[in-house]
Amino acid sequence: MTAVEFERVRKAFGRARNATHAVDDVTWRAEPGQVFGVLGPNGAGKTTMIRMLLDILRPDAGTIRVDGVPAGNQAPAFKHRVGYLPEERGLYRKRKVMDVLVYLAALKGVGAATARRRAAAWLERFGLADTARRKIETLSKGMSQKLQILSCILHEPDLVVLDEPFSGLDPVNVRLVRDVIRQLAAGGALVFLSTHMMAEVEVLCDRVLMMHRGRQLLCGTLAEIKRAYTDFDAVVDRDAAPEGLACVERVVAAATGKQIHLRAGRTIVDLMREMGAAGRPVRRLEEGAKPLEDIFVSIVGSHAEEPPAEPPRERAA
DSSP states (O other): OOOEEEEEEEEEESSGGGOEEEEEEEEEEEOTTOEEEEEOOTTSSHHHHHHHHTTSSOOSEEEEEETTEEGGGOOGGGGGGEEEEOSSOOOOTTSBHHHHHHHHHHHTTOOHHHHHHHHHHHHHHTTOGGGTTSBGGGSOHHHHHHHHHHHTTTTOOSEEEEESTTTTOOHHHHHHHHHHHHHHHHTTOEEEEEOSOHHHHHHHOSEEEEEETTEEEEEEEHHHHHHHHOOOSEEEOTTOOOTTOTTEEEEEEETTEEEEEEOTTOOHHHHHHHHHHTTOOOSOEEEOOOOHHHHHHHHHHHHTTSOOOOOOOOOOO
8 A cells, every 4th residue: 555745845947047846845645545636727737746756757855755765765666556647648559459458567567367357357347348459549539548547557556646537538438437546546546636627526536735836725635625715604505595594694696506604603503493494495405615616716816926936046066
Protein backbone atom coordinates (compact mmCIF):
# COMPACT_ATOMS: atom_id res chain seq x y z
CA MET A 1 0.00 0.00 0.00
CA THR A 2 1.25 3.48 -0.86
CA ALA A 3 0.97 6.84 0.90
CA VAL A 4 2.21 10.07 -0.72
CA GLU A 5 3.24 13.32 0.96
CA PHE A 6 4.23 16.68 -0.53
CA GLU A 7 5.86 19.12 1.90
CA ARG A 8 6.44 22.73 0.74
CA VAL A 9 7.31 21.59 -2.77
CA ARG A 10 8.41 24.13 -5.36
CA LYS A 11 9.35 23.84 -9.03
CA ALA A 12 10.24 26.69 -11.39
CA PHE A 13 11.34 26.77 -15.02
CA GLY A 14 13.68 29.45 -16.30
CA ARG A 15 16.02 31.70 -14.38
CA ALA A 16 15.81 34.76 -12.14
CA ARG A 17 12.98 37.20 -12.90
CA ASN A 18 11.87 35.26 -15.99
CA ALA A 19 11.21 32.08 -14.00
CA THR A 20 7.78 30.46 -14.24
CA HIS A 21 6.70 28.95 -10.93
CA ALA A 22 4.83 25.83 -12.01
CA VAL A 23 4.45 24.53 -8.43
CA ASP A 24 4.79 27.02 -5.58
CA ASP A 25 4.89 25.84 -1.95
CA VAL A 26 2.45 22.93 -2.18
CA THR A 27 1.76 20.66 0.81
CA TRP A 28 -0.62 17.71 0.98
CA ARG A 29 -0.88 14.05 1.99
CA ALA A 30 -2.86 11.15 0.51
CA GLU A 31 -3.38 7.69 1.96
CA PRO A 32 -3.85 4.17 0.55
CA GLY A 33 -7.43 3.42 -0.44
CA GLN A 34 -8.20 7.07 -1.25
CA VAL A 35 -9.12 8.80 -4.48
CA PHE A 36 -7.20 12.08 -4.33
CA GLY A 37 -8.54 14.65 -6.79
CA VAL A 38 -6.54 17.56 -8.19
CA LEU A 39 -8.39 20.47 -9.80
CA GLY A 40 -7.09 23.54 -11.53
CA PRO A 41 -7.30 25.44 -14.83
CA ASN A 42 -4.75 24.87 -17.57
CA GLY A 43 -1.34 25.98 -16.35
CA ALA A 44 -2.18 25.39 -12.68
CA GLY A 45 0.79 23.04 -12.21
CA LYS A 46 -1.06 19.71 -12.07
CA THR A 47 1.07 17.91 -14.65
CA THR A 48 4.32 19.26 -13.21
CA MET A 49 3.25 17.96 -9.80
CA ILE A 50 2.52 14.52 -11.27
CA ARG A 51 5.92 14.41 -12.96
CA MET A 52 7.65 15.23 -9.69
CA LEU A 53 5.66 12.56 -7.88
CA LEU A 54 6.87 10.03 -10.45
CA ASP A 55 10.45 11.37 -10.25
CA ILE A 56 10.40 12.42 -13.90
CA LEU A 57 11.24 15.90 -12.61
CA ARG A 58 12.99 16.83 -9.37
CA PRO A 59 11.64 19.63 -7.14
CA ASP A 60 13.70 22.79 -6.59
CA ALA A 61 12.72 22.82 -2.92
CA GLY A 62 10.63 20.80 -0.49
CA THR A 63 10.21 17.07 -0.06
CA ILE A 64 8.12 14.42 -1.80
CA ARG A 65 7.80 11.16 0.13
CA VAL A 66 6.27 7.89 -0.96
CA ASP A 67 5.75 5.57 2.01
CA GLY A 68 8.08 7.82 3.97
CA VAL A 69 10.92 7.54 1.44
CA PRO A 70 11.91 10.53 -0.76
CA ALA A 71 10.60 10.00 -4.29
CA GLY A 72 14.10 10.35 -5.74
CA ASN A 73 15.44 7.59 -3.47
CA GLN A 74 12.96 4.88 -4.38
CA ALA A 75 14.31 1.50 -5.45
CA PRO A 76 13.97 0.72 -9.18
CA ALA A 77 11.25 -1.82 -8.38
CA PHE A 78 9.04 1.04 -7.14
CA LYS A 79 8.08 1.82 -10.74
CA HIS A 80 6.47 -1.63 -10.95
CA ARG A 81 4.03 -0.45 -8.27
CA VAL A 82 2.94 2.63 -10.24
CA GLY A 83 0.40 2.93 -13.03
CA TYR A 84 0.46 6.20 -14.98
CA LEU A 85 -2.02 7.51 -17.52
CA PRO A 86 -0.47 10.69 -18.97
CA GLU A 87 -2.55 13.43 -20.54
CA GLU A 88 -0.52 13.00 -23.73
CA ARG A 89 -1.64 9.58 -24.91
CA GLY A 90 0.65 7.17 -26.72
CA LEU A 91 0.30 3.56 -27.83
CA TYR A 92 2.02 1.54 -30.55
CA ARG A 93 -0.59 2.13 -33.22
CA LYS A 94 0.75 -0.41 -35.73
CA ARG A 95 0.75 -3.23 -33.17
CA LYS A 96 -2.08 -5.51 -32.08
CA VAL A 97 -3.93 -4.77 -28.84
CA MET A 98 -2.99 -7.96 -26.96
CA ASP A 99 0.65 -7.76 -28.01
CA VAL A 100 0.94 -4.19 -26.73
CA LEU A 101 -0.73 -5.03 -23.41
CA VAL A 102 1.56 -8.01 -22.82
CA TYR A 103 4.62 -5.92 -23.70
CA LEU A 104 3.66 -3.04 -21.38
CA ALA A 105 2.90 -5.48 -18.56
CA ALA A 106 6.32 -7.08 -19.07
CA LEU A 107 7.93 -3.68 -18.49
CA LYS A 108 6.26 -3.76 -15.06
CA GLY A 109 7.52 -7.27 -14.24
CA VAL A 110 4.44 -9.30 -15.21
CA GLY A 111 4.96 -12.61 -17.01
CA ALA A 112 3.43 -13.17 -20.44
CA ALA A 113 0.92 -15.84 -19.39
CA THR A 114 -0.32 -13.78 -16.44
CA ALA A 115 -0.49 -10.66 -18.59
CA ARG A 116 -2.58 -12.41 -21.25
CA ARG A 117 -4.98 -13.78 -18.67
CA ARG A 118 -5.43 -10.40 -16.98
CA ALA A 119 -5.67 -8.58 -20.31
CA ALA A 120 -8.41 -10.90 -21.57
CA ALA A 121 -10.44 -10.32 -18.40
CA TRP A 122 -10.03 -6.54 -18.53
CA LEU A 123 -10.77 -6.36 -22.26
CA GLU A 124 -14.02 -8.20 -21.55
CA ARG A 125 -14.82 -5.78 -18.69
CA PHE A 126 -14.13 -2.77 -20.93
CA GLY A 127 -16.21 -4.12 -23.82
CA LEU A 128 -13.10 -4.62 -25.95
CA ALA A 129 -12.89 -8.41 -26.06
CA ASP A 130 -13.20 -8.49 -29.86
CA THR A 131 -10.27 -6.08 -30.33
CA ALA A 132 -7.48 -8.32 -28.98
CA ARG A 133 -6.16 -9.19 -32.45
CA ARG A 134 -6.84 -5.81 -34.03
CA LYS A 135 -4.24 -3.14 -34.62
CA ILE A 136 -4.58 -0.17 -32.32
CA GLU A 137 -4.81 2.24 -35.26
CA THR A 138 -8.20 0.72 -36.13
CA LEU A 139 -9.75 1.64 -32.77
CA SER A 140 -11.96 4.64 -32.12
CA LYS A 141 -10.85 7.44 -29.80
CA GLY A 142 -13.00 6.15 -26.96
CA MET A 143 -11.77 2.58 -27.40
CA SER A 144 -8.17 3.77 -27.44
CA GLN A 145 -8.78 5.75 -24.25
CA LYS A 146 -10.15 2.69 -22.47
CA LEU A 147 -7.22 0.63 -23.72
CA GLN A 148 -4.79 3.23 -22.39
CA ILE A 149 -6.44 3.09 -18.95
CA LEU A 150 -6.38 -0.70 -19.04
CA SER A 151 -2.66 -0.70 -19.84
CA CYS A 152 -1.82 1.32 -16.72
CA ILE A 153 -3.64 -0.98 -14.28
CA LEU A 154 -2.86 -4.39 -15.78
CA HIS A 155 0.10 -4.90 -13.43
CA GLU A 156 -2.11 -4.20 -10.37
CA PRO A 157 -0.28 -1.11 -9.09
CA ASP A 158 -0.48 0.36 -5.57
CA LEU A 159 -0.34 3.94 -6.89
CA VAL A 160 -2.50 4.83 -9.91
CA VAL A 161 -1.99 8.29 -11.45
CA LEU A 162 -4.72 9.26 -13.91
CA ASP A 163 -4.41 12.52 -15.85
CA GLU A 164 -7.79 13.31 -17.48
CA PRO A 165 -8.99 9.68 -17.68
CA PHE A 166 -12.50 10.64 -18.86
CA SER A 167 -11.34 12.46 -21.98
CA GLY A 168 -13.10 11.20 -25.11
CA LEU A 169 -15.49 8.88 -23.25
CA ASP A 170 -19.28 8.79 -23.62
CA PRO A 171 -21.49 8.72 -20.48
CA VAL A 172 -21.69 4.92 -20.43
CA ASN A 173 -17.92 4.56 -20.46
CA VAL A 174 -17.46 7.42 -17.97
CA ARG A 175 -19.54 5.35 -15.57
CA LEU A 176 -17.47 2.26 -16.37
CA VAL A 177 -14.19 4.04 -15.63
CA ARG A 178 -15.69 5.56 -12.49
CA ASP A 179 -16.55 2.06 -11.25
CA VAL A 180 -13.03 0.84 -12.02
CA ILE A 181 -11.52 3.74 -10.03
CA ARG A 182 -13.73 2.86 -7.08
CA GLN A 183 -12.66 -0.77 -7.36
CA LEU A 184 -8.99 0.18 -7.34
CA ALA A 185 -9.39 2.34 -4.23
CA ALA A 186 -11.48 -0.33 -2.49
CA GLY A 187 -8.62 -2.75 -3.12
CA GLY A 188 -6.23 -0.45 -1.26
CA ALA A 189 -4.64 1.47 -4.13
CA LEU A 190 -4.10 5.21 -3.91
CA VAL A 191 -5.68 6.79 -6.99
CA PHE A 192 -4.39 10.25 -7.93
CA LEU A 193 -7.00 11.81 -10.22
CA SER A 194 -6.43 14.97 -12.24
CA THR A 195 -9.53 16.02 -14.16
CA HIS A 196 -11.65 18.98 -15.24
CA MET A 197 -14.87 17.01 -14.68
CA MET A 198 -16.20 18.43 -11.41
CA ALA A 199 -19.09 15.97 -11.25
CA GLU A 200 -16.66 13.05 -11.22
CA VAL A 201 -14.60 14.65 -8.46
CA GLU A 202 -17.75 15.09 -6.36
CA VAL A 203 -18.79 11.45 -6.64
CA LEU A 204 -15.32 9.84 -6.53
CA CYS A 205 -12.84 11.79 -4.45
CA ASP A 206 -12.12 11.43 -0.75
CA ARG A 207 -9.82 14.46 -0.71
CA VAL A 208 -9.49 17.38 -3.14
CA LEU A 209 -6.62 19.76 -3.91
CA MET A 210 -7.34 22.98 -5.84
CA MET A 211 -4.48 24.78 -7.58
CA HIS A 212 -4.09 28.00 -9.55
CA ARG A 213 -0.87 29.35 -11.10
CA GLY A 214 1.12 26.76 -9.21
CA ARG A 215 -0.31 27.72 -5.84
CA GLN A 216 -2.35 25.55 -3.53
CA LEU A 217 -5.69 27.29 -2.94
CA LEU A 218 -7.21 24.68 -0.68
CA CYS A 219 -6.94 21.02 0.27
CA GLY A 220 -9.25 18.83 2.33
CA THR A 221 -12.09 16.38 2.26
CA LEU A 222 -15.05 17.23 0.07
CA ALA A 223 -17.20 17.69 3.17
CA GLU A 224 -14.69 20.07 4.74
CA ILE A 225 -14.43 22.16 1.57
CA LYS A 226 -18.18 22.40 1.10
CA ARG A 227 -18.72 23.28 4.74
CA ALA A 228 -16.10 26.03 4.57
CA TYR A 229 -17.43 27.62 1.36
CA THR A 230 -21.20 27.16 1.68
CA ASP A 231 -22.91 30.24 3.11
CA PHE A 232 -26.46 28.84 3.40
CA ASP A 233 -27.87 26.20 5.75
CA ALA A 234 -30.45 24.31 3.69
CA VAL A 235 -32.00 24.06 0.24
CA VAL A 236 -35.61 23.19 -0.60
CA ASP A 237 -37.52 22.78 -3.85
CA ARG A 238 -38.76 25.90 -5.61
CA ASP A 239 -42.41 25.27 -4.69
CA ALA A 240 -41.72 25.08 -0.95
CA ALA A 241 -42.66 28.09 1.20
CA PRO A 242 -40.15 28.52 4.04
CA GLU A 243 -40.56 32.31 4.09
CA GLY A 244 -41.72 33.80 7.38
CA LEU A 245 -40.92 30.84 9.62
CA ALA A 246 -39.44 31.69 13.01
CA CYS A 247 -36.17 29.87 12.35
CA VAL A 248 -35.60 31.43 8.92
CA GLU A 249 -33.52 34.58 8.54
CA ARG A 250 -33.78 34.89 4.77
CA VAL A 251 -34.48 32.90 1.61
CA VAL A 252 -32.57 33.25 -1.66
CA ALA A 253 -33.73 31.87 -5.01
CA ALA A 254 -31.12 29.74 -6.78
CA ALA A 255 -30.85 27.38 -9.73
CA THR A 256 -31.00 24.39 -7.36
CA GLY A 257 -34.10 25.60 -5.51
CA LYS A 258 -34.46 27.97 -2.56
CA GLN A 259 -31.42 28.51 -0.36
CA ILE A 260 -32.32 29.06 3.29
CA HIS A 261 -30.27 31.02 5.80
CA LEU A 262 -31.28 30.07 9.34
CA ARG A 263 -31.18 32.36 12.35
CA ALA A 264 -28.24 31.97 14.72
CA GLY A 265 -28.55 28.85 16.85
CA ARG A 266 -31.28 27.26 14.72
CA THR A 267 -30.79 24.00 12.83
CA ILE A 268 -32.20 22.11 9.89
CA VAL A 269 -34.20 20.04 12.42
CA ASP A 270 -35.95 23.23 13.53
CA LEU A 271 -36.71 24.00 9.90
CA MET A 272 -38.24 20.56 9.33
CA ARG A 273 -40.35 20.86 12.47
CA GLU A 274 -41.66 24.31 11.60
CA MET A 275 -42.40 23.39 7.99
CA GLY A 276 -44.45 20.46 9.22
CA ALA A 277 -46.26 22.43 11.92
CA ALA A 278 -47.18 25.13 9.40
CA GLY A 279 -48.56 22.56 6.97
CA ARG A 280 -46.16 23.62 4.25
CA PRO A 281 -45.39 20.66 1.98
CA VAL A 282 -41.81 20.15 0.80
CA ARG A 283 -40.62 17.61 -1.75
CA ARG A 284 -36.91 18.14 -1.12
CA LEU A 285 -35.02 19.35 1.92
CA GLU A 286 -31.23 19.07 2.01
CA GLU A 287 -28.48 20.39 4.19
CA GLY A 288 -26.70 23.29 2.50
CA ALA A 289 -23.85 22.30 0.22
CA LYS A 290 -22.54 24.47 -2.60
CA PRO A 291 -21.65 22.54 -5.78
CA LEU A 292 -17.92 22.00 -6.14
CA GLU A 293 -17.95 23.73 -9.52
CA ASP A 294 -19.33 26.92 -7.93
CA ILE A 295 -16.65 26.79 -5.23
CA PHE A 296 -13.94 26.23 -7.83
CA VAL A 297 -15.09 29.09 -10.05
CA SER A 298 -15.39 31.53 -7.15
CA ILE A 299 -11.99 30.66 -5.68
CA VAL A 300 -10.10 30.69 -8.98
CA GLY A 301 -11.91 33.87 -10.01
CA SER A 302 -10.90 35.61 -6.80
CA HIS A 303 -7.25 34.81 -7.54
CA ALA A 304 -7.37 35.56 -11.27
CA GLU A 305 -6.04 39.09 -10.93
CA GLU A 306 -3.29 38.29 -8.44
CA PRO A 307 0.22 38.80 -9.82
CA PRO A 308 2.46 35.75 -10.03
CA ALA A 309 4.62 35.05 -7.01
CA GLU A 310 7.90 36.98 -6.83
CA PRO A 311 10.65 34.70 -8.17
CA PRO A 312 13.55 33.97 -5.83
CA ARG A 313 16.83 35.78 -6.32
CA GLU A 314 19.58 33.78 -7.95
CA ARG A 315 22.06 32.40 -5.50
CA ALA A 316 25.65 33.51 -5.81
CA ALA A 317 27.85 31.04 -7.59
